[in-house]
Amino acid sequence: MIKVAFYTPSIPDYLADSVLHGLRELLGANVVDFPKADRLYKNCPESIKKHIRGGGFSLYGLLDDIDVDRHYMHSRILNHEFDLVVFGNIYNDFGSFVELAPMLDPNKVAILDGADTESMYPYSGNWWRHPAYWFLPRANRFPYFKRELTPRTTHYRSYLLVPEKLCRMMTLPGNIRPIAFSIPAEKIVKETPAKQKLFATHVVDAEVAKHLAGTSTIGLFASEAEYYRDLQASRFAITTKRAGWDCLRHYEIAANACVPCFRQLDKKTARCAPHGLTQDNCIIYNNHEDLMRQIHSIDEARYERLQYSTLAWVRANTTVVRARELLNALHL
Numbered sequence: 001m002i003k004v005a006f007y008t009p010s011i012p013d014y015l016a017d018s019v020l021h022g023l024r025e026l027l028g029a030n031v032v033d034f035p036k037a038d039r040l041y042k043n044c045p046e047s048i049k050k051h052i053r054g055g056g057f058s059l060y061g062l063l064d065d066i067d068v069d070r071h072y073m074h075s076r077i078l079n080h081e082f083d084l085v086v087f088g089n090i091y092n093d094f095g096s097f098v099e100l101a102p103m104l105d106p107n108k109v110a111i112l113d114g115a116d117t118e119s120m121y122p123y124s125g126n127w128w129r130h131p132a133y134w135f136l137p138r139a140n141r142f143p144y145f146k147r148e149l150t151p152r153t154t155h156y157r158s159y160l161l162v163p164e165k166l167c168r169m170m171t172l173p174g175n176i177r178p179i180a181f182s183i184p185a186e187k188i189v190k191e192t193p194a195k196q197k198l199f200a201t202h203v204v205d206a207e208v209a210k211h212l213a214g215t216s217t218i219g220l221f222a223s224e225a226e227y228y229r230d231l232q233a234s235r236f237a238i239t240t241k242r243a244g245w246d247c248l249r250h251y252e253i254a255a256n257a258c259v260p261c262f263r264q265l266d267k268k269t270a271r272c273a274p275h276g277l278t279q280d281n282c283i284i285y286n287n288h289e290d291l292m293r294q295i296h297s298i299d300e301a302r303y304e305r306l307q308y309s310t311l312a313w314v315r316a317n318t319t320v321v322r323a324r325e326l327l328n329a330l331h332l
Contacts, residue, residue, distance in 0.1 A: 002083040008037040009089035015114025016088030022323030057224040106141040113146040116244035119156035145179035180273030182322035183251035193232040200237035231256035246273035254314035281309035
């Protein structure tokens, strides 16, 4: 069984944390998180969990705290103890990356970039503004998995010198791969729940929310169980692009057998996460009027097909599936 060294970010990161969860589910103690990602474990203190965005719902506090050796990680990596080194958040881990990169085998490294920005390490303004960062080692030799992957990513990589229209026709380097968030399989409903209302209470689209009585643009749920019960009782739930296109909310909606309604999803480019959401498994709408027109045209048979396809989509986007995809992409 392969052995993985996983550099964890110091702050919650849905991409890094979901991939780590999936790898640990697959490989157990052969995955060494360094430093320990306390937020992912069942014994995570409430003082930590309550500060996680979204209340720590869906992804956190799930792993058994098994015994792993986290000592002398740099030395063990350089002594080839691990088959794979994962930098969970390159913005957070770039110090370790800079230190280790010249000595790492590119075939045994994965760089994760779950940032909301379309730019990459080290091509965004955060790096340009500091002359000391201008000559940092690039990641061009290593597989680089990016979530918000759009033509603007190429634009940033040219230091904004190549016109964006031209960037749309350019291909990205082969080391750059798409990736997306995922959700633990245990959070997906085992049976389809009875639906009691049309829309879930939390409506993140303000233009739609003002037309729907009894909804709110603010999350009102004190617990994950309460949030999930509301989704399970609802036929549809509203989601949108937030800071980035991908959002854990998309997966939470689908995991509770609720059909997502995604505002202007058709404006997302194909390589940008989330992947696989189409008119077959969600409602893609432009505004409230368009949304309601589509909703009212859906008969029960059509709804059941949508719901079935929604569940199929989320089952194809569990943390274990994502971890396997990562390992397969690296031929491990």
